[in-house]
Amino acid sequence: MRSYLAEFFGTFWLVFGGCGSALFAASISELGIGYAGVAIAFGLSVLTMAYAVGHISGGHFNPAVSIGLWMGGRFSRKELFPYILAQITGAILAAAILFIIYSGTKGNIIDPSVAGAFAANGYGELSPHGYGVIAAFVTEFILTAFFLIIIMGATTKGANTKFAGVAIGLALTLIHLISIPITNTSVNPARSISQAILAGGNYPFQLWLFCLAPITGAITGGLIYKLVLEKE
Known part of the structure; x- marks a missing residue:
């Protein structure tokens, strides 16, 4: 049970910290952190929880990571x-709390036709810079595999863990x-599901890509490490 709770809290913090920074700090015109700041926020979210609860659950915080580690013989x-x-x-709980906070001012209204609404993932008209489905799939697949x-x-074993x-x-x-x-x-996929549910519009209909591409990428990465890079 402790390991499940660790995964719950770790994923909560990842979404709350990463997506929260995108919602509240990235768009401020004078002091906004921009893409680089959001990227750092996601990295810090997983880094801090990896040390806080990683020794309890392994620090996956991501269904694709769990599946990839299973295919790699580590889970x-x-x-x-x-x-x-x-x-x-x-x-989902993190996204729900973010929604409550985000709705706390009259100026914050989720428009599901806008790319990146409520920090959701998308392709085509819902991509921040208009990238199509093939570009989105390849990007998510490759990056998750290398992750x-x-x-x-x-x-x-043998690494400076x-x-x-x-x-x-x-x-x-x-x-x-x-x-x-x-x-x-x-x-x-957990991060994508949580934001798409609350963003609405066409975001839930694009979730297939943000589940399939990371999971197949993770499986590929896990197998590559196990079969090619792992010491015998």
């Missing part, structure tokens, strides 16, 4: 569903720096 199949349920639940390679490499959280947090920061303009960055 038990029987734990997959409870982990994913905890992650999605934590993400798994980094996670598995940083936590393997004391700094694994730093490597993983910086990797997520880099991932966001690359892909915020393309998809608003997912690489995490």
